[in-house]
Amino acid sequence: MAPRALLQISNALRYNPAMAKNIIKQASVLREDIRRHDYAYYVLGKPVISDREYDKLFAELKAMEVEHPELVTPDSPTQRVGEQPIEGFEHVTHSIPMLSVDNTYDETQLREFDLRVAKGLGGESYRYVVEPKVDGVAVSLVYERGMLVLAATRGDGETGDDITHNVRTVPSVPLRLFGEDVPELLEVRGEVCWPWDAFRAFNAKREEAGEPTFANPRNATTGSLKQLDPRNVTGRGLQFVAHGLGRVEPLRARTQSELFASLKKWGIPTSPYSVEVDLIEEVIAKLEKWDRRRESLPYETDGLVIKIDALDQRDVLGATSRYPRWCIAYKFAAEQAETVLLDVELQVGKTGVITPVAKLDPVHLAGTTISNASLHNFDQIERLDVRVGDRVIIEKAGEIIPQVVGVVLQKRNKHARAIGPPLNCPSCGGKTSWEPIKPGHRAYHCTNKKCELYLNRRQRKNIPDRCRMITKNTDRGCDNSVQEVDHMVDLICTNPECQARVIEGIAHFASRDNMDIEGLGNVWTEKLVKERLLRSIADIYRLEIRYKEKLDQMPGLGAKSLDRLFQGIEESKKKPLARVLAGLRIGDIGLATAELLANEFGDMKSLSQASIARLMEIDGIGKELTERIVTYFQSEEGERTWKELSDRGVNMTQAKREVAADSPIAGKTVVVTGTLQSMDRKQIQDLIKQLGGKSAGSVSKKTDLVVYGESAGSKLDKARELGVEAIDEKEFLKRIGKS
């Protein structure tokens, strides 16, 4: 305790320093007692004092701190819960990206992983640590000199939200670490979860209070951590379990197990079920045992995580852009449920694709009640041989999306009705047809009727000879022979004016991601289209002038909501060009591509007049998109739509990204080659674009400047050959004023 605080207390007491010293000591003893209790309870799993004694200690400390506020330290157990809700969540950039873990579902895939590891380590010996995968919310905790300074969600892996205020309320998260050898900086990653006991107890309390209960621990944990007011989170019984590391400085440990032993010593709970194994076969041999054991664990799990123990070997193996190569998750088989297929509903999406959706007798599965499941397409229905009235098996793919995976044929009723592709659109009655294969493409279908979901579509000229689809994320197929087919799997409604398509199209335009028109969601869009008050996107901006009276009389639409709707429409007129473009759904242009175009052209008119050559020049726009854009603006409908919007006062411009007027590379084509020191390729390319330049891939006579890094190769030679100016990284940074 600092002498200054001591002085303050003695002044406050107007008493002798010895007494003050005594009080300080008492407070710190209390704090330490509580911390030791938390440590024993959460880290060692052995309660040392009863809840009542704990509460007594806590109350004593609290009383003391109320009387002598000078004694309050940020790491005091009384300071876990802030007294104010926060305003909103700040974004936090992770110092090392929080990657997710690659999944496997069977032994073969585990062995393949092991082989990749063995190869990557070139014959070195290695060992794994295995532990159950806690199903919660991934969180990163940052300790500076032993004090908790930040807790953040994983977010997209690069940046997450600052949830320190809520994580502080989790009792197993130490606010201050024990011990002498605590590193200067320690970033621990782990899972905040809601153990079954505490979760059920909390739900029981809610039920008693007549409040709705939570469906499953994981979703409820996510919800808890998203609270603005930490007072709502305390007392829920959330827990933290560490499973990984971010930055640690200085790093003394050489293996995860070593480091985790230290974590435990410092007061951070790690998984008590972690084991070390030498061979993947040991894991495989015990898979079943682990799966059975799952039920008895205190928290929800859906699999195992298998990691290389040695930290230097992890570095050697590295990571792909999405997953570390030294770590894999094994997912237990998904839970299944059996229910009755009550009906198949035909949905028409905005693209005109007709999707069969299974209406199910509601059934509880892995935490939620399922009443719908997509059947994807009619091929899938045929493959599964599923009929209305059948008892079907459903399963959650990736723990989230329910799927019909099979039929219990023994229980089939003879009245079960088969469902085939409809000849007419369920919405407008127009003719349906199979989606044609695009010119230049070919489609193939596996000849095995039972083959899992497989239709191949590729641009290649050579015919694939067997059923196998290999991409970065998938390697599947049955290796049977394939057959060329004359259409794609999707059934589409051919009527462009189909009401369902119009509704979906307008809803897309008005949706949050695009024009964000408040008051015009899916429900009202549907009603207004059905009442014939809306027929096209442009009609939105005619509603007020033309149909005010009619709208006034619509049931369910009071004066207030009508005002809100008109206001929402008015507001949307100010949205930048990119939103309008994305809302119009030209070809497959979404927000990202729309931003690109908006930034390039600045207003709709210039874009509509853009030549093919001009569009092709844009980085990110190729032949396909160019063609679709030009077709749209040449079409009568396209032209009419955007002009009408413009006439109604919808903004059609967007300021171009600021480019430094004196940018030395404005309008120049720059090629980067070799390895740079100060940034990676993507960064410098962004920088070039930001400065108004164009970043190209190969050196040609169109190139204005070549920036070379280490071990630059043929491109630099070519630049010299063509007499293109070539400068090194340092010089480049100097020119743009960044060094």
Next chain:
DNA sequence: GCACCTCGAGTTCA
């Protein structure tokens, strides 16, 4: 022609 990245669509429920 392949590998890798990015974009957009589609999927359920609370």
Next chain:
DNA sequence: CTCGAGGTGC
């Protein structure tokens, strides 16, 4: 979150 397709780089 997953998948397929387009775009780009080599």
